[in-house]
Amino acid sequence: MSEQKRKIQAHPPKWQICTEGVTEANYLKQYIKVLNLDRNVTINCKKMDAKGCGKQHEALLDKMQECGRNWNTEATILVHDYDRAAERLNEKESFSNTFRRAKEESDYKVIYSNPCFEYWLMLHTAYMDSDLHRHSYQRKVKAICNQKRKDAGLEQLHGDDYKADPMLFDYFGGYEGSLTARRNAQKRFDKEDKTGKAKGSFSTTEHAKGVPCTNFFELLDSLDEFAAFIRKSGCAE
Numbered sequence: 001m002s003e004q005k006r007k008i009q010a011h012p013p014k015w016q017i018c019t020e021g022v023t024e025a026n027y028l029k030q031y032i033k034v035l036n037l038d039r040n041v042t043i044n045c046k047k048m049d050a051k052g053c054g055k056q057h058e059a060l061l062d063k064m065q066e067c068g069r070n071w072n073t074e075a076t077i078l079v080h081d082y083d084r085a086a087e088r089l090n091e092k093e094s095f096s097n098t099f100r101r102a103k104e105e106s107d108y109k110v111i112y113s114n115p116c117f118e119y120w121l122m123l124h125t126a127y128m129d130s131d132l133h134r135h136s137y138q139r140k141v142k143a144i145c146n147q148k149r150k151d152a153g154l155e156q157l158h159g160d161d162y163k164a165d166p167m168l169f170d171y172f173g174g175y176e177g178s179l180t181a182r183r184n185a186q187k188r189f190d191k192e193d194k195t196g197k198a199k200g201s202f203s204t205t206e207h208a209k210g211v212p213c214t215n216f217f218e219l220l221d222s223l224d225e226f227a228a229f230i231r232k233s234g235c236a237e
Contacts (some may be wrong), residue, residue, distance in 0.1 A: 012039065013040060013229075013230070014040055014041070014042065014072065014073045014074060015037075015040060015041045015042070015073055015075045015076070015226065016044060016073045016075070016076045016077070017041060017043050017044065017076075017077045017079060017219075018045075018046055018067075018076070018077065018078050018079065019043065019044070019045050019079040019080070020045075020056070020060055020078075020080035020081060021045070021080075021117060021163070023117050023121075023164075023168070024045075024079045024117050025043050025044075025045035026163060026164055026165070026166070026168050027117075027168060028079075029043050030166070030168070030174075031169065031178065034174065035224065035226075035227035036227065036230075037226065037227055037230065040226070041226075042073075044067075046060060046063055046064070056080075057080060057094045057097070058094050058097055058098050060078060060080055060098075061078060061098050061102055061106075061108070064106075064108065065106055068106065075109065075222075075226075076107075076108045076109070077109045077219060078098070078102060078108055078110050078111065079111045079112075079216070080098075080110075080112060081113050081114065081116050081134075082095055082113070082114035082115060095112075098110060109222075111219045112214065112216075113213075113214040113216055114211045114212055114213050114214065115132075115133070115134040115137070115212060116134040116137055116138065117214075117216070118137035118140070118141040119137050119212045119214055120181060120185070120214045120216045121137075121168075121172050121181075122137055122141065123180070123181040123185055123188075123214075124173050124177040124178070124180055124181040125172070126184070127187055127188070128188075129188055129191065130212070131211050131212060132212070137212075141162060142157065142162045144172070145157055145167075145168065146162075148167070148170075149167075178220055181217065182220060182221070185216065189213065
């Protein structure tokens with residue numbers, strides 16, 4: 001084995017993905033298992049205090065920057081939801097500032113879902129562009145989870161238990177389901193472009209005013225590319 005290869009194996013590339021919510025962390029942990037990236041990608045769930053609602057986008061970034069000083073990673077990704085409450089509390093720029101600051105101050109990638117991550121999950125089942133309240137999407141996700149559990153003879157979930165259910169990823173089709181969701185998420189972006197709205201409204205550099213939408217598929221595409229790089233280069237632990 002060459003000295004160069006030994007060095008790569010001794011220091012495999014690492015990614016850090018920080019999520020605002022439990023559901024995203026649960027989904028991603030199952031996804032990276034499929035890609036055999038368990039040792040290369042760390043999923044960090046940082047639940048923010050609801051106090052100061054409307055500023056949690058930047059508060060999450062602040063927390064990640066503080067923790068990130070001790071991380072030795074090639075990539076750090078923030079995953080969070082768009083909070084409409086920010087607009088009602090005169091914090092309209094909080095979401096946009098997160099994108100700007102993440103790039104300028106930390107070179108972090110920002111992944112969002114609007115209005116919530118459950119919208120991404122529902123894209124596994126069909127294309128959707130209805131401007132529903134987050135609670136509506138959450139109820140739909142919970143209903144699917146409970147139907148799957150009923151079919152398997154399992155107890156029904158109550159409250160927000162579905163968010164941490166280890167079978168969540170499988171309930172929505174696993175990796176194959178994610179491919180369907182990616183196509184539907186991209187279709188939503190393409191449809192928005194054709195409406196003639198402001199360019200960049202669905203981009204990763206400006207806040208997502210068009211609802212519903214999510215750029216979560218960009219994270220999964222990047223993870224797939226990362227997994228391919230690891231396999232090809234032998235940069236595994």
